[in-house]
Amino acid sequence: MTLKLSLKAAGAFSLLLCSGLTFATSQADSHLSAQGDSAVSAKPPLQAAPKISALADRVAQYALNTYGDETISALSTLIPFKTVETEGMTPLTHPEFIGFKAQLKSLSQSLGLDYSDQGYVVLIGLGEGEQKLGVITHGDVQPADASFWQQDPFTLDSQSQPGFLIGRGTEDDKGAIVTAMYAMKAIKDKGLALNRRIELLVYLAEESDWAPLKAFLTDFTPADINITIDAEYPVVTAEKGWSEIRLTIPKMPKTPKMPKMPKNGKAASSASASLDGFSGGAFDSQVPQQAVAKISGLDKKTIAALKDKASAQQGMKYQFEQTSSEGQVNGQLTITAEGKSTHSSTPEAGVNAVTHLAELLKGIHFARSESAMTAKFIQQMVGLGLYGEQFGDIAYEDDFMGPMTLAATLVKPNDQGTEIVLNLRRPVGKTPEQLDLETHQALEGWQAQHQVSLEGIETYWGEPKLMDKAPHLQTLLSVFGHFTDTPSPRPVAIGGSTNSKLFPNALSFGPAMPGVEYTGHSEHEFITKAQFMLNLQMYTAAFVELAASTEELSEQAKQGTKQKTKQAAKTGAQRTSD
Ligand SMILES: [Zn+2]
Numbered sequence: 001m002t003l004k005l006s007l008k009a010a011g012a013f014s015l016l017l018c019s020g021l022t023f024a025t026s027q028a029d030s031h032l033s034a035q036g037d038s039a040v041s042a043k044p045p046l047q048a049a050p051k052i053s054a055l056a057d058r059v060a061q062y063a064l065n066t067y068g069d070e071t072i073s074a075l076s077t078l079i080p081f082k083t084v085e086t087e088g089m090t091p092l093t094h095p096e097f098i099g100f101k102a103q104l105k106s107l108s109q110s111l112g113l114d115y116s117d118q119g120y121v122v123l124i125g126l127g128e129g130e131q132k133l134g135v136i137t138h139g140d141v142q143p144a145d146a147s148f149w150q151q152d153p154f155t156l157d158s159q160s161q162p163g164f165l166i167g168r169g170t171e172d173d174k175g176a177i178v179t180a181m182y183a184m185k186a187i188k189d190k191g192l193a194l195n196r197r198i199e200l201l202v203y204l205a206e207e208s209d210w211a212p213l214k215a216f217l218t219d220f221t222p223a224d225i226n227i228t229i230d231a232e233y234p235v236v237t238a239e240k241g242w243s244e245i246r247l248t249i250p251k252m253p254k255t256p257k258m259p260k261m262p263k264n265g266k267a268a269s270s271a272s273a274s275l276d277g278f279s280g281g282a283f284d285s286q287v288p289q290q291a292v293a294k295i296s297g298l299d300k301k302t303i304a305a306l307k308d309k310a311s312a313q314q315g316m317k318y319q320f321e322q323t324s325s326e327g328q329v330n331g332q333l334t335i336t337a338e339g340k341s342t343h344s345s346t347p348e349a350g351v352n353a354v355t356h357l358a359e360l361l362k363g364i365h366f367a368r369s370e371s372a373m374t375a376k377f378i379q380q381m382v383g384l385g386l387y388g389e390q391f392g393d394i395a396y397e398d399d400f401m402g403p404m405t406l407a408a409t410l411v412k413p414n415d416q417g418t419e420i421v422l423n424l425r426r427p428v429g430k431t432p433e434q435l436d437l438e439t440h441q442a443l444e445g446w447q448a449q450h451q452v453s454l455e456g457i458e459t460y461w462g463e464p465k466l467m468d469k470a471p472h473l474q475t476l477l478s479v480f481g482h483f484t485d486t487p488s489p490r491p492v493a494i495g496g497s498t499n500s501k502l503f504p505n506a507l508s509f510g511p512a513m514p515g516v517e518y519t520g521h522s523e524h525e526f527i528t529k530a531q532f533m534l535n536l537q538m539y540t541a542a543f544v545e546l547a548a549s550t551e552e553l554s555e556q557a558k559q560g561t562k563q564k565t566k567q568a569a570k571t572g573a574q575r576t577s578d
Contacts, residue, residue, distance in 0.1 A: 052475075052482045055192075056544040060483075060537040063186035068533050071182050072165065075532075076156035077103055078174045079167040083140045083204065091120055091140070091204035100139055104177075104202065111185040113200075118220075120212040122202040126184040127194040133547040134199055134223030135539075136500060137177045137230060138206030144168040145282060148289060148341075148523035163529050170527045172520025176229040176511045177202055179532065183540035187548065196547040199223060206230070206499055207285075213499055225472050227542065228500035228508045229535075232518065234480040235473055236508035238401050238493035239501065240345065240425035241462035244284065245439055248455040249374045250417040273297040273364055276332065278371040280354040281410040282341070284421050286521050287350035288409060289341035291357040293375070295333045295366075302364065303333060310360055315340060315351035318360075335360070343521040344423040345495030347386040347407040350522075354408045355382055373452055374411060374418045381446060382408045388424070392442025394435065401427030401464065401493040416455060425495035432461035462497060470505040472546055479542045480509075483534060509542060511535050 081100035083091075091097040101117055108115035108124050116123045122139070144153035150166075151157045157166040169175070180200050187198070201222075203213050231239075273295060280291025298306075303320070310318040319336040337357040342350030358378035366372035381391050388395040388406035397403035410421035426435065436459055447454055468491060481489045492514060500506035511527065512518045519525045527535075 052478050052541055052545060055548070056479070056541040057482070059186055059190050059192070059544050060541040062190065063183055063540040064533055064537050066189070067182040067186060068536065071178050071532065071536055072156075072158065072529070074107055074182070075165065075170065075175055075178045076158075077107070078139075078178065079156045079169050080154050082154055083169075084143045085140065085205065085208035097140075097204055100204075104139070107178075107181065111181055112188055113181060113184055118216065120204050121216050121220075122204070124181060124184075124200040124202065125197055126188055127197040127547070129194075129197045131196045132199050132223035133196040133543065134201060134226035134503060134506070135180050135543075136201050136203070136226055136228040136498070136503060136506060137180065138173045138203045138499070139177060140204050140207050141169040141172065141174070142207055142286070142521050143283060144525075145289070145523055153523075153525070158529070161526075164526045165529060165532060166524070166526040168525055171512060171518070171525055173206070173230045173511075175527050175532060176535070179511065179535045179539050180229060180543075182536055183543050186540050187543055192544065192548040194547050195549040196223070196225075198543055198547050203499060210499060210502065213502060217502060222503050224504055225470065225546065226500065226503040226506035227472075227476070227546075228498045228503070228506050229510050229539065230498045230500075231494055231496055231508035231510070232492070232512040233484075233510045233514055233538075234486070234489035235476045235491050236494050236500075237466065237468040237470070237473065237491035238427075239465045239497050239508070240401060240404070240427050240493070240495045241464040242285075242345075242460075242497035243424040243426050243435075243462050244458075244460045245422040245424065246419065246456060246458040247443065248414075248417045248419045249370055249377060250453065250455050252368060252370050252373070273302070273366050275361070275366040275369060275371040275375060277413070278357075278374045279411050279413055279418070280337070280357065281408070281412070281421070284409050284423055285344045286409060287339075287342045287344050287347050287407050288353045288411075289339060289523055291337045291339075291353040291411070293335045293337075293357055293361060293371075295335065295361075296331070298333055298364075306335075306360065306364075310335075313356055313360065316353070316356050341522045343496060343518055344407045344409050345405065345425045345497070346518055347405050349517045352384075352407060354378060354411050355384055358382075359384055370413075370417055373450065374420065376450070377420060377446065378408055378411070381442065382406065382422070392438050392445065394438045394442060396427075396429050398427035398429045398493075401429075402495070403427070404430075405495055419456070425497070426461065426464055427493070428464045428466065435459075435461055463501070465501045467500075467505070467507060470507050472505070473507060475545045476507060476509050476542055479538050479545060483538050483541070484513075510538065 078100065081103065082096045083100050086094055101122060104122055104124065105115045114125045146153055150160055153168040155167060160166065184198050205212055274297055275293060275295055277292065277294035281288035307320060317338045321334045323331050335357065337353045339351035339353035339356055355378055358375045361375050362379050383390045386405055386407065387403045391406060395404065404424060404426045406422055406424045408420065409423045412419050439459055443454060443457060473491065477489045480486065498508055500508055513531065
């Protein structure tokens with residue numbers, strides 16, 4: 001008897017008992033002893049073992065068999081719309097958004113789902129009634145820099161890497177929309193009676209502006225239980241608060257290059273160098289892929305030393321370009337740093353080009369300038385750490401939610417100077433007032449040390465969210481555990497921030513696997529075909545468990561269930577005697 005069989009058997013039981021949750025504990029125990037996992041057995045799980053109804057399992061299998069391929073072609077029709085926030089336009093006026101909505105409408109119609117355009121929100125539903133299961137997604141995407149992609153980021157690429165579906169929005173969050181729609185279609189095909197209307201909500205400005213969604217929710221009654229499919233599995237019950245510190249290093253008058261007393265030979269040889277440009281990053285919530293420094297007045301020895309140091313940096317690639325121009329001692333050196341972009345809520349998955357470039361330049365004495373102070377700020381206040389270790393007393397962590405992260409995401413010269421954006425994700429444990437105080441203290445210390453007045457200092461502290469009492473937590477954990485053979489999945493906390501914060505009882509459920517790099521917001525966004533198919537199964541099963549009535553099954557479904565239940569009774573008895 002395989003483990004899988006015993007899990008399915010347990011699933012049949014839950015259908016028989018209807019409220020199967022209380023029954024689950026003994027299954028959990030027998031499952032664990034069967035696994036012989038002493039580390040886990042030593043501490044009995046609080047959560048029940050994975051088990052889902054036979055019906056959910058069967059409809060999920062049907063969805064996969066019937067619509068697996070079709071979901072991929074449907075996804076390929078959504079990716080080409082560049083639903084990127086654009087200045088001067090809104091989702092109501094932007095042709096790409098209008099086209100995207102038209103495509104969603106046509107897809108909904110072809111699947112027999114109801115469709116309603118509410119402006120910033122599109123509702124796609126199955127079933128009637130006041131009681132609803134809400135499924136929260138978004139249709140807007142982050143910008144993509146085509147120069148980093150092998151193929152057009154807005155064309156679904158399923159060829160260049162076998163098993164991968166590559167394109168902007170595949171993981172975040174158009175893939176999730178398609179999966180949810182086909183899960184609903186499978187349920188519709190099977191004629192299951194619903195005790196909750198399934199309502200997919202597609203918001204169109206999740207990446208840029210939550211205000212229109214908040215406004216929408218003032219006269220829209222959301223479901224009382226919601227699933228957000230914009231993060232990761234198993235189930236996210238805590239999200240860190242999206243936070244930000246912005247400041248500007250002001251423009252500075254040119255000062256004559258003053259040779260300083262060298263601390264070491266290297267500094268002496270570069271005493272007349274000047275940093276003429278330092279910038280990097282693409283947008284607030286992405287760990288920068290690229291950064292650029294422009295330097296003049298460096299001697300050959302220092303450049304050679306820089307190249308050595310550059311090649312020793314893990315995960316970074318550098319380009320050194322020299323031009324000799326008149327009036328410059330040795331011409332200008334442009335250093336282009338390439339790291340690895342990632343979502344700023346998971347900075348450990350990327351290599352920050354800005355902080356690494358700043359680190360590379362550490363130890364060179366540059367004449368005082370806006371760019372030199374910018375690099376110094378990054379070196380001294382951020383460094384290569386990911387958790388605000390160098391930023392005064394700001395760093396802290398929570399046992400469940402983990403450490404606050406701090407990523408330098410944008411360094412951008414403008415009319416006032418160079419703006420620096422630090423994107424932070426904070427767990428519970430400190431108040432916004434305390435964080436604000438610590439931030440200002442840290443910045444004051446730095447300004448005093450360098451005789452600089454930072455301009456435009458702004459802070460924003462988003463609220464961390466804890467949602468560990470939602471009624472459908474156990475069901476979602478069971479669905480995940482069942483389809484991934486995970487004995488006792490536990491809820492997780494993430495650094496990302498989804499709009500689930502705005503909905504009652506909203507739990508994040510996928511679409512990314514735990515421990516697997518999240519590629520949304522990166523310049524290599526993809527979802528594997530295998531994951532896409534697994535998501536189709538899991539969303540179908542979750543919708544069945546949460547929205548389908550077990551009492552109003554078709555005769556065929558009842559018949560199937562009875563048979564499986566008999567088997568389950570047998571195998572269940574065997575298992576408990578193991
Ligand atoms: Zn998203």
